[in-house]
Amino acid sequence: xxxxxxxxxxxxxxxxxxxxxxxxxxxxxxxxxxxxxxxxxxxxxxxxxxxxxxxxxxxxxxxxxxxxxxxxxxxxxxxxxxxxxxxxxxxxxxxxxxxxxxxxxxxxxxxxxxxxxxxxxxxxxxxxxxxxxxxxxxxxxxxxxxxxxxxxxxxxxxxxxxxxxxxxxxxxxxxxxxxxxxxxxxxxxxxxxxxxxxxxxxxxxxxxxxxxxxxxxxxxxxxxxxxxxxxxxxxxxxxxxxxxxxxxxxxxxxxxxxxxxxxxxxxxxxxxxxxxxxxxxxxxxxxxxxxxxxxxxxxxxxxxxxxxxxxxxxxxxxxxxxxxxxxxxxxxxxxxxxxxxxxxxxxxxxxxxxxxxxxxxxxxxxxxxxxxxxxxxxxxxxxxxxxxxxxxxxxxxxxxxxxxxxxxxxxxxxxxxxxxxxxxxxxxxxxxxxxxxxxxxxxxxxxxxxxxxxxxxxxxxxxxxxxxxxxxxxxxxxxxxxxxxxxxxxxxxxxxxxxxxxxxxxxxxxxxxxxxxxxxxxxxxxxxxxxxxxxxx
Numbered sequence: 091x092x093x094x095x096x097x098x099x100x101x102x103x104x105x106x107x108x109x110x111x112x113x114x115x116x117x118x119x120x121x122x123x124x125x126x127x128x129x130x131x132x133x134x135x136x137x138x139x140x141x142x143x144x145x146x147x148x149x150x151x152x153x154x155x156x157x158x159x160x161x162x163x164x165x166x167x168x169x170x171x172x173x174x175x176x177x178x179x180x181x182x183x184x185x186x187x188x189x190x191x192x193x194x195x196x197x198x199x200x201x202x203x204x205x206x207x208x209x210x211x212x213x214x215x216x217x218x219x220x221x222x223x224x225x226x227x228x229x230x231x232x233x234x235x236x237x238x239x240x241x242x243x244x245x246x247x248x249x250x251x252x253x254x255x256x257x258x259x260x261x262x263x264x265x266x267x268x269x270x271x272x273x274x275x276x277x278x279x280x281x282x283x284x285x286x287x288x289x290x291x292x293x294x295x296x297x298x299x300x301x302x303x304x305x306x307x308x309x310x311x312x313x314x315x316x317x318x319x320x321x322x323x324x325x326x327x328x329x330x331x332x333x334x335x336x337x338x339x340x341x342x343x344x345x346x347x348x349x350x351x352x353x354x355x356x357x358x359x360x361x362x363x364x365x366x367x368x369x370x371x372x373x374x375x376x377x378x379x380x381x382x383x384x385x386x387x388x389x390x391x392x393x394x395x396x397x398x399x400x401x402x403x404x405x406x407x408x409x410x411x412x413x414x415x416x417x418x419x420x421x422x423x424x425x426x427x428x429x430x431x432x433x434x435x436x437x438x439x440x441x442x443x444x445x446x447x448x449x450x451x452x453x454x455x456x457x458x459x460x461x462x463x464x465x466x467x468x469x470x471x472x473x474x475x476x477x478x479x480x481x482x483x484x485x486x487x488x489x490x491x492x493x494x495x496x497x498x499x500x501x502x503x504x505x506x507x508x509x510x511x512x513x514x515x516x517x518x519x520x521x522x523x524x525x526x527x528x529x530x531x532x533x534x535x536x537x538x539x540x541x542x543x544x545x546x547x548x549x550x551x552x553x554x555x556x557x558x559x560x561x562x563x564x565x566x567x568x569x570x571x572x573x574x575x576x577x578x579x580x581x582x583x584x585x586x587x588x589x590x591x592x593x594x595x596x597x598x599x600x601x602x603x604x605x606x607x608x609x610x611x612x613x614x615x616x617x618x619x620x621x622x623x624x625x626x627x
Contacts, residue, residue: 100127110137183212209271219276
């Protein structure tokens, strides 16, 4: 079976990793899987970068960048917790040879890569198209997480994530999606979590599509328990201390600063504080932070950004519990990676968290946003250490049986087979509504397939706009360019002011250095120094 996984990147970012892991699992199951991306980081020859320098220049022209930068990025309200991306322009993938040869086209995170009109062209090829929703952007007017807004169930107007939206850009984008993509028979939706499936079913765009729940795969051979004492020694941690781990994400919806406050609240517990003072509790942080971590009252080690799977496995293995404070999330890879290393989780009962965090088995759940309860759970982990230790083997068992790459690869193969069978019978795939347990395919070869090379071909630039967005494109562009110009003028005036100020200071210094008074004054001080007299006399 020829399958193409389509993602904006190959291994950079959570959705990219999930897509790449699925791609690898399918190849290990003997399938001819390729990956088509806009930006390639890996050296994997089965990953095809379908852009060129010329295409990138068109995609990143000042016209499009101004809209993304000024109308969206610098126009977000405090409610915006994550990305908000423009829907246009896109790339036309119908000219890519691997797409033309594919039996199944599987889309993943395709923001900044495929526009609504590009997707329409893909669907018109008539091939079965599967779309895994790694966030909410496919069915909204541009936000990747709605922060509690339900506008995507109607018309995305007004948008609470934009401060100033005079042309109702998100509404225009959603209207375009509705007209271009609604009621297509060959589009099948997959969501990694039950929560995302529920949101998609409630959306105006995808509510009538077949929706399957299949989680992301995890490399259980890489993310595995490595032995806590040895892992801690290598990381310079105290071997016997109860160790918590957390990711210092810069995304506000992941609420890392609140983790610090929850820890401080936990430290108010007398027994917990005593254990911390005795060196029996420590915190391990990894990832990006937007500013230096100021927490002298917390016993922590911060190892910085880490993108090595082997290093991450060591970090998870060193910990007794993983703190995951996201207020909105789908099925984060770190959650699966942690349990695969035998590390229980502490998180909120929101999004895809309860799919994996099963109280008393793989971790503990607090009501969403209740950091007081999260602090209590942190304390309980230490005071009831035996229960935490007992969960470790169960975490690993669930990771192997439910989220390993062979298991998830088989589930997707079963879905692909059903879609191809429906397509060959001339029937719609919309009869299916939810995917169950692991499917077993007969005669599946558990070794990576060796495929003939696919001729490298590039995508085409697609600046075609949907009708509703086209009606507002020019005024939106003028609005963005005007604000960019005003900002540039402000910066130029500031630079001119600083240059003038510097010129005045230089002139004053030069005048002082050349005046007779300052020359005589300098001579006087040199004479006093030679005579050994104090300067003030």
